Structure formats: structure tokens, C-alpha cells
Amino acid sequence: MSDVKEMTLADVDQMMALVHYAFQWELSEKNRQRFQMLAENSWNFGSFDDKGQLASQVMATPFSVDLFGDTHLMVGVGFVASYPEYRSQGRIDQIMTQLLATARERGANLSYLAPFSYPFYRRYGYELIFERAVYDVPANQWPDSAKVPGTLRRLDWQEAKPIISELFPKAQRHHQGGVQRDSWWLDFKFPLRKDYQYAIYYDANGNPQGYLVYLLQPGLMTIAEWTWLSGEAFRGLNRFVASHSGSVARIFYEMGYDGKNLQFLTQVPLQDFRVRPEMMARVVDVASFLKDTKKVADLPASLALEIVEDRYAPWNNGLFELQKGEQGVTIAKVATTQLPKVSLTIQRFSQLFMGYLTPETLAFHDLIEVDKKTLKSLKAILPDQKPILEDYF
Structure with a gap:
């Protein structure tokens, strides 16, 4: 049914035609120049029918972002589109699966997007992070x-x-x-x-x-x-x-x-x-993100993070031990743990570690599982400011 591949600049005309149809995007000379520039600087994924016609697409643009002093590679997702006759065929699901796996392979810890529907993108592990x-x-x-x-x-x-x-x-x-x-x-x-x-x-x-x-x-x-x-x-x-x-x-x-x-x-x-509300975001690779987050060194006592229900980035599911030792904090994925545990979805993990919500708020609404002592340790490695974004994808 579907052939998902990473596209090249030879596919730009098909990509632009789909954007024009799906978003009624004016194909002015300036917009053509903008789209060409975006395509040249993005990872472009397409789903093709059995005749080689582009049916669905997602553009993922890599950026470096500064998250409270930590530099992460982030992919900004945009121009998610399908022709109407190809919708409800699972094509975007397949593209997003490949996109997230490719992003991880290329060292991206984060992904941002501007949703047309918040519930739709929650299925891919994204959650509201930025407001205006x-x-x-x-x-x-x-x-x-x-x-x-x-x-x-x-x-x-x-x-x-x-x-x-x-x-x-x-x-x-x-x-x-x-x-x-x-x-x-x-x-x-x-x-x-x-x-x-x-x-x-x-x-x-x-x-x-x-x-x-x-x-x-x-x-x-x-x-x-x-x-x-x-x-x-x-x-x-x-x-x-x-x-x-x-x-x-x-x-x-x-x-x-x-x-x-x-x-x-x-x-x-x-x-x-x-x-x-505006942009959503998600952590792409929990282990890599934690290792690149300097504030993790402030952990006062060892704990484990259990990520559940990350269907489209299954490498994140499971237990991550953060062990406090004389040489600092080590991070390892394990099968079982005896450490105090925080259990949460990838959406809640992203909201916590990007500063959008506090652990007290999530615990009050029963959106994470954590005891009071462990919550205090967790809070020590989280941002104390909310995230801000002035760019749009």
C-alpha cells in the first residue's frame, strides 16, 4: 500500500504541489523560494502510492536549541499533509515512525511542532509545551x-x-x-x-x-x-x-x-x-536527553524513571536508573530496579524536563506516580523556569 522514503530535492515539485493543495498555499515566487529553501535544509519524508505518486509527506527541519543552558539537536516538524484520497490509510503513522527513528539515529533529542489538532499529535508522544x-x-x-x-x-x-x-x-x-x-x-x-x-x-x-x-x-x-x-x-x-x-x-x-x-x-x-496554547514538543531519546542535561548532576538521591506508553519511540519505554555516586550521576537503562521510582508517560516527561509543568502539579492530578520524598529529588534536576519559543514550524 505504502512506500515511505526520505525524499530528495528531485521531489520538491511534488512536495510543493501537495502543500498547495492541502493548505491552499499560494504558489507565489516568494513562497516557492521559501519552500525550496526549507526543503534544502530539512529531512523530507514521503509516502508514495503504487504508481510512485506522492500521497503524504512530513518535513522535519533540524535545529540546535538552547534549553536552559543545554544544547540539543531538535527536529521541527511541519507541512504534514496528505491528499484526501489517501487519508485514513495509516500513511502519516508510518512516516512519523520512520521520522522519529531517523531523528534518533542522527542524534536529535527533541522535536517541536505546531499542531492542527492537539489530540492527533499526542498519539505520537507530543504534548503542549509552549504558550503565547x-x-x-x-x-x-x-x-x-x-x-x-x-x-x-x-x-x-x-x-x-x-x-x-x-x-x-x-x-x-x-x-x-x-x-x-x-x-x-x-x-x-x-x-x-x-x-x-x-x-x-x-x-x-x-x-x-x-x-x-x-x-x-x-x-x-x-x-x-x-x-x-x-x-x-x-x-x-x-x-x-x-x-x-x-x-x-x-x-x-x-x-x-x-x-x-x-x-x-x-x-x-x-x-x-x-x-x-501554541507549540507541542517531545523528547525523542530519553537516555541521550538525560545525559546531555547538566542539571541531572544536581540529583540529591538516586531514583529511577519509568517511561510508559511511548508507542512511536519504543526505545524510550522502560526503566532508567539515575544513580548518585561519588563520581557524579550515572544513567543506565535497566530491566528491573530497587530504586525509588517515578512512573510517567513520554508526554509528562517532556513537560517536566522542559519546564512547562512542575512535578507537584502532575502528582496532584495523578498524572505521574511518585512519592513525596522522590518527588523532592526529582524536582532538584528540573528547570525552575518555563520554556519560551519565538520560532514557528
């Missing part, structure tokens, strides 16, 4: 900031790109699960996507300290990305945003949400502020 804070504000209600000593300049993309490349990784919020961006990804994300404008804030010594990527449309200013390295840079860029209150009716801004919001800056709390 959404500000949709009448422009005259956007809070202004006091004048700052620096200056702001609007630049074209070629001038702004190296500054954005320099500043993005310097912001602490981009080290909580964020992508370590390559040059091609910046071009794909910004100028090839929309006709964005770029504003850079410089301090009094002429050093760039923040930037704003935004889009102006009739009556609307949309902030696509906002990065600052200091309170001064934030205020300087915010003053620039507020200055648009005379030319647009609304200001729209989404940012990765880590439990904090900007409501405290407003005179009147914003009625249209909300937090929405």
Missing part, C-alpha cells in the same frame, strides 16, 4: 515609556540582519528552549515571509541593544518580534511602538509566554490580553 501571550490593543491604550538617552534607527533587511543575528542569542529569554538560528532561517522567517520593517535601538555609546520587527498595514501595527538586552532598550523600543498611536488604530503583539506579562505597565489593565 497575546496583546491586541487599541493604539491609544498602548502604554508609553519615558524618554531614554539612546537612539532608534529604521534599517533595511541587509543592514538589520547581522544586528538581529547578534542580539537574538544575547537575550536570556531565548535560552529557554529557543532556536539557535542559522542565516538561512532568518531569511526564511522574515524578508521572504512578509514585507516587515526593522528598527534597532542603540544606547548612548552607539551599541545596538534591541530590535523590533514589525508590519504596518492600514489601521494596524503587528509586532513580529521584539528583543531587548536592557530595560533602557525595552523602553526605547516601546516608546517607538507607542508613537504609532496617531497612525494606526490597533497594535497587535504575540510573544513567548513564561508566566510573566506586561499588564503592570498599563494605566488600565488590557481587556484583550490573553494567553493561548
Whole structure:
């Protein structure tokens, strides 16, 4: 019925045709260029019918991500699509099985995706990890900031790109699960996507300290990305945003949400502020992930982690002992254990070790099995911040 294979650039036209059909994706010259660029930098998996026609596909783009100081290889999953006559035939199941196995073989510890359906992707071991804070504000209600000593300049993309490349990784919020961006990804994300404008804030010594990527449309200013390295840079860029209150009716801004919001800056709390769910993620290889997580060294007492029900990455199922010794913590997969045990699914493991939920929350809702003493030991090796992501796959 199905022939699943990793595709080459010779298959790009078929891939693009499927995306055009499935998502009503406009085949403009700019979109064709974007798709070609994405395909060239991705692992592309397809399911073909008995006549060699592409029936279903998944694109998996490898990135390095910084998760609270640990660098992991991550595959961003996108453009999951099937022609309608090939749906409900298990083709995506087969592709995802091969994709996860290939990702593991190539050293990927993590995978992210933007779901069209959260229940659909939970079957593959993914779970909600990232959220977005959404500000949709009448422009005259956007809070202004006091004048700052620096200056702001609007630049074209070629001038702004190296500054954005320099500043993005310097912001602490981009080290909580964020992508370590390559040059091609910046071009794909910004100028090839929309006709964005770029504003850079410089301090009094002429050093760039923040930037704003935004889009102006009739009556609307949309902030696509906002990065600052200091309170001064934030205020300087915010003053620039507020200055648009005379030319647009609304200001729209989404940012990765880590439990904090900007409501405290407003005179009147914003009625249209909300937090929405966004990206899902999963750990691809539990053993490799744990070995690459520095905080595991903080384990105060030995314990075992039991992963259950990981159907599409069966190498994760079973017991992993984390033994505290004089030389540090060793990690080994075992058949049985006498250590205190934490039993959980791959979804809950990912939410814990990526910082989205606490063990207390999961234990309260009976979503992990753990006693109080072991929970305390487990908590010592988990992040104490929530994850943030500004990229989309």
C-alpha cells in the first residue's frame, strides 16, 4: 500500500504541489523560494502510492536549541499533509515512525511542532509545551515609556540582519528552549515571509541593544518580534511602538509566554490580553536527553524513571536508573530496579524536563506516580523556569 522514503530535492515539485493543495498555499515566487529553501535544509519524508505518486509527506527541519543552558539537536516538524484520497490509510503513522527513528539515529533529542489538532499529535508522544501571550490593543491604550538617552534607527533587511543575528542569542529569554538560528532561517522567517520593517535601538555609546520587527498595514501595527538586552532598550523600543498611536488604530503583539506579562505597565489593565496554547514538543531519546542535561548532576538521591506508553519511540519505554555516586550521576537503562521510582508517560516527561509543568502539579492530578520524598529529588534536576519559543514550524 505504502512506500515511505526520505525524499530528495528531485521531489520538491511534488512536495510543493501537495502543500498547495492541502493548505491552499499560494504558489507565489516568494513562497516557492521559501519552500525550496526549507526543503534544502530539512529531512523530507514521503509516502508514495503504487504508481510512485506522492500521497503524504512530513518535513522535519533540524535545529540546535538552547534549553536552559543545554544544547540539543531538535527536529521541527511541519507541512504534514496528505491528499484526501489517501487519508485514513495509516500513511502519516508510518512516516512519523520512520521520522522519529531517523531523528534518533542522527542524534536529535527533541522535536517541536505546531499542531492542527492537539489530540492527533499526542498519539505520537507530543504534548503542549509552549504558550503565547497575546496583546491586541487599541493604539491609544498602548502604554508609553519615558524618554531614554539612546537612539532608534529604521534599517533595511541587509543592514538589520547581522544586528538581529547578534542580539537574538544575547537575550536570556531565548535560552529557554529557543532556536539557535542559522542565516538561512532568518531569511526564511522574515524578508521572504512578509514585507516587515526593522528598527534597532542603540544606547548612548552607539551599541545596538534591541530590535523590533514589525508590519504596518492600514489601521494596524503587528509586532513580529521584539528583543531587548536592557530595560533602557525595552523602553526605547516601546516608546517607538507607542508613537504609532496617531497612525494606526490597533497594535497587535504575540510573544513567548513564561508566566510573566506586561499588564503592570498599563494605566488600565488590557481587556484583550490573553494567553493561548501554541507549540507541542517531545523528547525523542530519553537516555541521550538525560545525559546531555547538566542539571541531572544536581540529583540529591538516586531514583529511577519509568517511561510508559511511548508507542512511536519504543526505545524510550522502560526503566532508567539515575544513580548518585561519588563520581557524579550515572544513567543506565535497566530491566528491573530497587530504586525509588517515578512512573510517567513520554508526554509528562517532556513537560517536566522542559519546564512547562512542575512535578507537584502532575502528582496532584495523578498524572505521574511518585512519592513525596522522590518527588523532592526529582524536582532538584528540573528547570525552575518555563520554556519560551519565538520560532514557528
